[in-house]
Every structure is written in structure tokens, then in C-alpha cells.
Amino acid sequence: MSEKVLMKGNEAIAEAAILAGCRHYFGYPITPQTEIAAYMAKKMPKIGGCFLQAESEVAAINMVYGVAGTGKRVMTSSSSPGISLKAEGLSYLAGSDLPSLVVNVQRGGPGLGGIQPSQSDYFQATKGGGHGDFKMIVLAPSSVQEMADLTIKGFDLAEKYRMTAMILADGTMGQMMEPVTLEAPSVNEYDKSWAVTGTKCDRKKNIINSLSLVPEELEKLNFARYERYKAIEENEVMYEEYMMEDAEICIAAFGIAARVAKNAINAARKEGIKAGLIRPITLWPFPNEVFKKAADKVESFISVELSMGQMIEDIRLASECKKPVYLCNRVGGMIPSPEMVLESIKAHYKGGTK
Amino acid sequence: MSTTQILIAGFGGQGVLFAGKFLAYKGLLKDKQVSWLPSYGPEMRGGTANCSVIIGDEPIGSPIISNPDCLVAMNLPSLKKYENDVVPGGIIIIDSSLIGEMPERDDVTVFAVPATKMANDEGFSTLANMILMGKLIKECDAFSFDGTEDVLKKVVPPKKANLTEINLKALKTGYEY
Numbered sequence: 001m002s003e004k005v006l007m008k009g010n011e012a013i014a015e016a017a018i019l020a021g022c023r024h025y026f027g028y029p030i031t032p033q034t035e036i037a038a039y040m041a042k043k044m045p046k047i048g049g050c051f052l053q054a055e056s057e058v059a060a061i062n063m064v065y066g067v068a069g070t071g072k073r074v075m076t077s078s079s080s081p082g083i084s085l086k087a088e089g090l091s092y093l094a095g096s097d098l099p100s101l102v103v104n105v106q107r108g109g110p111g112l113g114g115i116q117p118s119q120s121d122y123f124q125a126t127k128g129g130g131h132g133d134f135k136m137i138v139l140a141p142s143s144v145q146e147m148a149d150l151t152i153k154g155f156d157l158a159e160k161y162r163m164t165a166m167i168l169a170d171g172t173m174g175q176m177m178e179p180v181t182l183e184a185p186s187v188n189e190y191d192k193s194w195a196v197t198g199t200k201c202d203r204k205k206n207i208i209n210s211l212s213l214v215p216e217e218l219e220k221l222n223f224a225r226y227e228r229y230k231a232i233e234e235n236e237v238m239y240e241e242y243m244m245e246d247a248e249i250c251i252a253a254f255g256i257a258a259r260v261a262k263n264a265i266n267a268a269r270k271e272g273i274k275a276g277l278i279r280p281i282t283l284w285p286f287p288n289e290v291f292k293k294a295a296d297k298v299e300s301f302i303s304v305e306l307s308m309g310q311m312i313e314d315i316r317l318a319s320e321c322k323k324p325v326y327l328c329n330r331v332g333g334m335i336p337s338p339e340m341v342l343e344s345i346k347a348h349y350k351g352g353t354k
Numbered sequence: 355m356s357t358t359q360i361l362i363a364g365f366g367g368q369g370v371l372f373a374g375k376f377l378a379y380k381g382l383l384k385d386k387q388v389s390w391l392p393s394y395g396p397e398m399r400g401g402t403a404n405c406s407v408i409i410g411d412e413p414i415g416s417p418i419i420s421n422p423d424c425l426v427a428m429n430l431p432s433l434k435k436y437e438n439d440v441v442p443g444g445i446i447i448i449d450s451s452l453i454g455e456m457p458e459r460d461d462v463t464v465f466a467v468p469a470t471k472m473a474n475d476e477g478f479s480t481l482a483n484m485i486l487m488g489k490l491i492k493e494c495d496a497f498s499f500d501g502t503e504d505v506l507k508k509v510v511p512p513k514k515a516n517l518t519e520i521n522l523k524a525l526k527t528g529y530e531y
Contacts, residue, residue: 006388031395176389177378259414259415335418338415
């Protein structure tokens with residue numbers, strides 16, 4: 001077991017990526033994730049890797065596309081407005097079935113917005129992230145350790161399913177320091193016979209392309225992709241349950257909001273209120289089953305979010321609208337306090353609908 | 355189960371974040387749960403900077419501090435901004451060389467340390483932050499002085515290892531004040 005060190009969430013992502021074998025990073029600075037780029041700039045040249053500050057986010061994601069085509073582990077990172085700029089590239093990556101890791105350390109929006117923490121890119125991340133029918137695996141860390149662990153996991157899932165995995169964090173997770181243990185993972189080997197690595201004149205050339213002008217063929221590609229998505233929905237769901245055994249009211253929250261919610265749940269329990277938490281770790285695939293089961297036990301759900309309630313739709317779908325889903329939120333860079341969440345729990349507990 | 359929440363606040367450049375990192379490592383090396391959260395944003399350029407450190411026995415929920423057990427104020431705006439947030443019975447430590455007035459609260463324990471003046475007198479003018487940390491680890495039950503050298507070895511970057519000794523001296527100066 002290696003030593004516990006204090007690291008910022010952003011730095012933990014960068015170091016974990018390097019440990020996972022990523023040697024290509026392309027990015028463009030933006031608060032609150034710039035430490036990722038700074039860390040890569042410092043480390044990559046020392047280990048024979050490539051750090052390149054692109055001229056724009058659009059350039060960076062297309063550089064990712066290029067390296068991904070060779071089958072090498074590659075990543076980029078940005079924050080909300082920068083991810084929007086990358087949307088075209090994300091769609092092309094999906095259309096070409098290329099693995100990549102993309103980090104979004106969210107800030108308040110829309111537009112240029114602010115630089116303080118937010119979770120308001122939930123729709124953008126979980127419903128595709130660009131034009132066309134596609135998904136990204138969306139991982140939502142709630143501690144600095146998870147920033148590292150999910151980065152490693154993200155690279156693996158991206159290669160396993162040949163698609164983009166996105167780390168959906170927020171400014172708090174990126175900026176805070178916590179003890180973290182970092183170890184080089186054992187890297188699974190996946191078939192990369194599709195990669196563009198030079199034929200050496202002894203095989204048919206591979207072509208990486210998202211253009212497909214024959215509708216019958218494009219349809220087939222889409223169907224095949226969604227078969228893979230189905231496998232992901234069956235096999236890769238991750239979530240945490242906290243005090244759900246006897247819970248009568250269920251908080252749903254991810255990332256920083258889940259941490260605030262835990263404080264509130266602990267306080268509620270002290271007052272005899274049976275509150276619990278379901279924390280989705282994969283936002284796509286969404287943990288539908290656990291919410292469906294919870295809907296048979298709890299009176300209601302409260303979605304605690306740093307957005308205008310973007311996750312509520314998924315909770316309603318998962319729980320088949322069996323129980324009401326309320327919202328407790330702050331936006332624009334504000335974060336709900338444990339006291340605010342506790343008030344919301346009290347307001348909705350035992351049939352309260354305030 | 356106990357949790358201690360410390361808020362350190364001052365101007366950008368006073369070493370607020372470094373002081374917080376020192377405390378966080380102090381907890382880490384005692385096998386405590388810790389979190390460290392900086393303020394970040396445009397206000398750091400010449401404006402106020404602050405840093406929230408939580409140390410406890412149980413996993414830490416929100417790293418954001420609404421009501422600190424201990425406030426270290428390194429300038430007047432920080433004292434004014436956070437004084438009323440400190441829990442009753444809590445601690446406020448101020449750099450009295452830079453803050454010309456005392457906190458108005460009478461339900462907290464106040465320690466006024468002329469840290470900037472002391473640092474100048476001792477010849478380590480940039481270490482007022484560590485003098486205040488020395489005072490804090492003396493007055494706050496969550497800490498003790500032992501192990502401080504090991505902590506410094508963690509927080510002082512290897513390239514500046516020659517500064518470990520002077521940081522230790524600053525901490526002792528504050529601890530003994």
C-alpha cells in the first residue's frame with residue numbers, strides 16, 4: 001500500500017491518469033480545472049509523455065481524436081464552457097468508436113457563467129454531449145480518492161467499450177485536498193486491431209472515420225453502438241447507498257452535493273428522522289434498479305443538486321413516478337448547506353409537501 | 355467522535371493556503387480524516403484568501419465550513435467577515451500587528467498575537483502565518499506540537515527544504531507566545 005498524500009482533486013486526476021498509462025494530454029486552461037493541465041505540463045515531459053496546450057478547446061479535442069485513433073490512452077480536461085466547445089469532437093469520437101477520457105470540472109452557467117462549483121452540465125453529460133445518437137459513460141466522483149480511482153476506471157471502461165468516459169466533477173472536488181492513495185493499476189488489455197498504427201504492408205489498412213453516407217449502413221452502426229450501451233447499462237452501474245436500510249425519505253445526490261447530504265442525513269438521524277442517501281457514481285448508466293427498489297420503501301425522494309433539478313427526470317424515470325421527487329438546490333456557483341438540506345428533509349418527511 | 359473546523363483568512367500572499375496545508379498534514383500524520391478547501395477565484399489577486407480545514411475521526415462530509423470552531427484572521431476584513439460565524443465557545447486568533455481592533459464577541463476565546471511584528475523582529479518576515487499556526491496548535495485541542503518536524507518535511511517543497519528549520523522556529527515562536 002503506498003503512502004497517503006494530500007492532493008487536490010484536479011492533481012489526483014492528473015496523477016491517476018499517468019499511473020493508468022496515459023501519456024497524451026491536450027487541453028486549454030480554464031478555472032477551476034487548470035491544475036490538471038499544470039500537473040501534466042510538469043510531469044509529462046519527464047516521463048516521455050506529451051503535454052500540449054492547444055490553441056483552443058476545439059483543437060484539443062481533435063488532438064484527442066487523433067491519438068485515440070492510434071489506440072493510445074489520451075485525455076483532455078476542461079470546465080463547462082470549454083466542454084461545450086468540445087461537443088463536436090465528442091460526437092466525432094462517438095461516431096468513430098474511439099476511447100478517450102474527458103474531464104469536466106463544472107462551473108456555474110449558462111454562458112461564460114462564473115467560476116464557482118456547479119453541477120448544471122448534468123443533461124449535457126448524461127444525454128449524449130453532442131449531436132447524434134450517442135452516450136458517454138459519466139462518472140461522478142465525491143472524494144479526491146474517487147477523482148483518482150474513477151479516472152483509472154474511466155480509461156478502462158473507455159477502452160472496453162470503445163467510447164468516451166467523462167469524469168463529471170465540480171469546482172469543489174477539483175480544488176479541495178484530501179488524503180489519497182495512488183497506485184499503478186493493472187491495465188486490462190483490450191483488442192485494438194482497429195487502431196491506426198501503420199500497416200507495415202502486412203495487413204489491410206484501418207480507417208478511422210465518422211462519415212457514413214449510406215443510411216442502411218449508418219443505421220447498422222447506430223444499432224450496434226446501442227447494443228454496447230445496453231451491455232454497459234447491465235454491467236457497469238455504480239452507486240453508493242448510505243443509511244438506506246430503514247430509510248423513509250431518500251436523498252439523491254452526487255459529487256459535492258452527496259457530501260453535504262451526508263451531513264444533513266447524520267443530523268436528521270439524530271432527530272429520529274429516517275433519512276438515507278442514494279449516490280449515483282455512474283450518472284450514465286443511471287442506477288435505475290436501486291431507485292426502483294427504493295421507491296417501494298420510501299415516502300419520497302429529494303434530489304440535492306447544484307443545478308435546477310436536472311437529475312430529477314432520471315429519478316422519476318427510474319422510480320417510475322411511484323413517489324414524489326422534490327428538489328433542494330443552489331445554483332450559479334452556490335452550494336446548499338447541510339442546514340438547508342436538513343430543512344428540506346424536515347419539510348418533506350412524513351407526508352410533508354412544502 | 356469529534357470534528358474540528360478551522361477557517362484561516364487573510365490577504366492573498368500571506369500564506370493562508372500553506373498554513374492550511376500544514377494543519378491538514380498535521381491531521382493526516384495522526385491518521386485523522388482531513389479536508390482542505392481553498393477559496394478560489396478573482397478575489398485572490400490582491401484580495402482576500404481563505405482556507406477551510408476540517409480534521410476529525412469520522413469521514414468528512416461537506417468540506418465547506420459555515421461555523422468554524424477556530425478562526426485565524428490575518429487581516430481586518432477577514433475578521434469582520436467571519437467573526438460572527440465562529441461557534442460559541444470557539445477560538446479566534448488574530449494577527450494584532452495588522453488588526454487594530456479586537457473582536458466584539460464575548461462568547462469566544464480571543465488570542466491576539468502580533469505575528470507580523472514578531473516575524474519581522476525574528477528575521478523571518480514572511481512567516482507570520484506559521485507563528486499564528488504555532489499559537490493555534492497550542493490553543494486548539496485537536497493539535498499538539500509533537501510530530502511538527504515530520505509535518506514540515508511533508509509541506510515544505512523539497513526544493514525549499516532549507517526553509518524547514520525557519521518554519522519550525524516560527525511555529526515555536528507562536529507556540530510559546
